[in-house]
Amino acid sequence: MSQKTIPFTPLVDSLPAAIPFIGPETLERQRGKPFDARIGANESAFGMSPKAIAAVIEEAPRSAWYGDSLSWPLRAALADHHGVDPDEILIGAGIDALLGNVVRILAGPGAAVVTSAGAYPTFNYHVTGFGAALKTIPYRDDAEDPDALIAEIKETGAPLAYFANPDNPMGTWYDAG
Template sequence: MQTMEPPFTKQLRSLPASIPFVGPETIEREENIRFQARLGANESAFGISPNAEQAIKDGATATYYGDPTNFNLRTELAGVHGVSINQILVGGGIDGLFSLIAQAFIEPGTPVTTSRGSYPTFNYFTTLCGAALGLVPYRDFCPDLNALAKEAQRSKSRFVYLANPDNPTGIFQIRNRLENFISKLPEDCLLILDEAYIDFSPPPEILPVGKEGPRVIRMRTFSKAHGMAGMRIGYLIADQEVVAGLNKIRNQFQVSRLAQIAALASLKDSAFIDSVVAAVAAGREDYHAIGEELGIKTLPSASNFVAFDLGSPKRVSAVLEALKRKGIFVRTGPPPNNRLLRVTIGAPRERTLFAAVFKEILASEHLGASK
């Protein structure tokens, strides 16, 4: 039987065959493993707000679409952030919003600047639309803001991507550094500010919403502190004209009814979110203590994970495999940050299990090296 090669675009053919992230379910299925601790996707180990859980039960019906305008949720978000409802756009998580931004702003050859080794999904969406990616090296495991601004100026970038706190390092850029960085960008350049982990960052050092100017698109999610990764819901805050343009191509029914209901209830339960943030902070200290005990550098983190610097990608690969065989799912970062072991802050039971297995693996590693 004759076969036909699908007429994919040149941009799609340029992408690698593998997907950016292999989920734990796939690993379990293909390798006959059962994970006892999911510490690789930065999901919340602390559940969702009881109010959100009750709201889901009360509103549980699959009969109706969700409100395509997300009006109630956008109204609440606008009140929380002190902006107009017309500055809020809700979508299927930050990744869904990345896709929307790429479609709206990228044409073949459009220059875009980001850090080499940062969250890779942004690169996939922009490359698919034909962007010319300018990749700037990290500096001391941190996005190099000065170098990013210089590359944006040199290439006349349409926008720059920055995750703050960073993923996969967890390092946080404080307010005055961000303000200085924004001031150095070209006047017609947008900053895509990915703030997926911002709930775990020190509030006094967070750039206040409304102080960033019209050239910044701020991305937020309900997947981390709110514990709703399985709901796939996030939002962006931007200039009204940007939001109006994105609305023209937005999938109006992308966000389910239950996701909207749950997000709205969670947003109103600040006490629960505060408890999650406190639990994560305690977990970070546990991981830093493990690193100190083992003589392994841990990077400062303002997120719900900690990165252990194992020194080389080869060592990380071996430790990842050993952890997997012991039922612990963790991840590393994209090159050159694949010398890092990125471990989600799990529940106390998961942290205890990780600590014991990690120490056992490193002990056997040292024994093997001494033979």
């Protein structure tokens, strides 16, 4: 193993060496064979929708140019559909980047962030990586424990909580009532 030559901040040095999400290709290389089925990465065994393929082909000639960095047409359409202001819509490069932005926006260094012990690993990684204090609540009867999550939010004054509903991987869900 090589010696670290780039000095990182104490916060970065304190992060776990484990990658929060290991892609299926990496796992297949480590196993030395492909998976029989890839069901853990929100992929579709049916491939892309023909309509999506047609849209990509139609837009391909314009792909050499930078897109609208504010994603205004998409934000405006989503806002209109949901009856909200476009400024309330955030477009990102996927769930990992969006969760990182939410943590940065809402939870400063040392702020409590509450989630379940089995929460999305990348969310936990962002919380730790941006210097907030991760508070994890154990599952109760193989499901997230909303009452315990709410109690911890109240106790810590957490500005941010992550609650997956339905929960992945457990598959449990709670209705709004």
